[in-house]
Amino acid sequence: MSAEVKARLIAEARAVGFDMARVCRPDAVGHVPAGLAGFLAESYHGQMGWLAERTEWRANPAALWPQARSVIVLGESYTPEHDPIEIHRRPDRGAISVYAQNRDYHDIVKKRLKRLARWLIAEAGPETEVKVFVDTAPVPEKPLGQAAGLGWQGKHTNLVSRDLGSWFFIGSVFTTLDLPVDAPEVDHCGSCRACLDACPTGAFPAPNQIDARRCISYLTIEHHGPVDEALRPLLGNRIYGCDDCLAACPWNKFAVSAREIRYAARADLVAPRLGELAVLDDAEFRAFFSGSPVKRIKRDRFVRNVLYAIGNSGDQSLINVAQGLCEDPDATVADAAKWAVKRLREVAIELE
Template sequence: MNASPPVTDFDPAQLATDIRRWGRDLGFDAIAISGIDLGRHEAYLLDWLAAGLHGEMDYMARHGTRRSRPAELEPGTLRVISARMNYWPEAADPERVLNDPTRGYVSRYALGRDYHKVLRRRLQKLADRITEAVGPFGYRAFTDSAPVLEKALAEQAGLGWIGKHTNLIDRQSGSWFFLGELYTSLPLPVDAPAANHCGDCRRCIDACPTGAIVAPWRLDARLCISYLTIELKGSIPEPLRPLIGNRIYGCDDCQLVCPWNRFARTTPLPDFAPRHGLDAPPLAELFGWDEATFLARTEGSAIRRIGHERWLRNIAVALGNGPATAAARAALEARRDHPSALVREHVAWALARLHEQSA
């Protein structure tokens, strides 16, 4: 947290009102303020980690209670200002893409500019506005970039409730949004937490292709397609490969079926508009990208984080789950002797799958 003298000469309630207004001016859809007691969420987190449901995401356990105790991560933190930004893009219809096995499905959040950069820049501008109003104060900005229980903090601030799929949902706008936070030393008044409105609905649970939502509010990351295609560094377990379908980076199925997303609005931000046709890309064409092309076409995108090798791994699985077209066979054959053992393994699996179709 930025070192600064304590701020005392301001009206906390008025400043909170101003912060919400400044946030809207900066393009955030909503701003709210919470305290830092996350005891209930900490108990859930520790139980989830003890069950090993985080898979290879060792960083989830490495930070201990700093994730659930903001003042341990940033000494001096009294409040958390949570910000929400809609990313639902004007793009190819998700259902149409998912139902076309010759095309790849990229999670809607990753179609445009890397959200980390977009939100961090605006959070900094919000901090600058606050500094102009009250002078230097202690703060630190986060956007999925440190051990922060962002959904728990956002729920506690009233920005939405955590649904059975473990994503945050808002009654007026659904769940297609990013979250960011300012940890701060300012003693601001807190907002009321959001009430849960999932009721008896279980559409997200039933829609999950791999059964990763093993119970309401309990996600087994080891089965989640987002984990398998983004976080997992090695081989995708063979029994899960057919279930991935044509999803090559992340998965949105649990959000696509959520009734609250009928209220979702298209983002006005050009930053989140699809790039390079990745909202409905032909798989065979994508598989032909060499590393230089991959790096060029994912510049400034969250997709780049997985690297070219895992990109090819994911597309090979999708090709293996699709029709045995001449284009699919040719694309896979061209990578049969790829330098990466990981890529070769998934290519061989995909070619065997296509051969089975023709046998």
């Protein structure tokens, strides 16, 4: 019976919008505890103190919900139609990570997960219990994805799929239903180190290890307060997240196009002008990024990022924009503005 339910489940997952669905046991990630402990011991998590909380759940999904017998791990493509690296050749424009160039995937994926979970209960019986997760709970989704055969954790620590490449979201459905499991995926990176070499800040101390304190995604999204001055020039024009290690992966040649139109990039977020973004006030920021994951970092942190990009741009036409923010009420924004002005003046002197 469970095999028949699983077969219909895979078909239903595809019907609701997922591109892949695989199954593993909640206790199938025995390698996680040592890796997590080492990550935390090195303080690689930076200001993300929540990663040090509920480590017993992060290290062992079976402890999160002991009644669960199966984990359905799902992948949904968000492969971009444009080259995400092209923007770095336009220093007067801001680079926003591909996943954040339209609607917030958390909302979209969670609705799909709930729809699939309701279907599973209707199919298997009301005694079947489910819980759904997408990025917002202490669930090691990438190790679960590898255990279920969805993909493997590449040297950049992200999940890579032979079918979807690097560009896909992960969600999971925990259930009390005992479903047949899939074979775990094995590492297919070989000697390739393209993702490691692509990182602008050297955030990988070794293959399969990441120091978030040097990761541009962390610095532009999670890190509050001023960014270390030594790292600011390395941010380039990246103002929200970074796609360099994902874009470098050769497995992307097998990536499938995103089926969800709400993942397609908004035209005004592919290459927004830094000068226009820097002057957004709080209300304008919230309106412009309505429905976008960018909204969650709020205006001050975002404008801080934009000012670092302005300082890196070398564009003298932006110096007045930066000067106008040197007395911003937010101390971090003001600091970023003064740094940008200093950098642009230094470039001007070099050009004389």
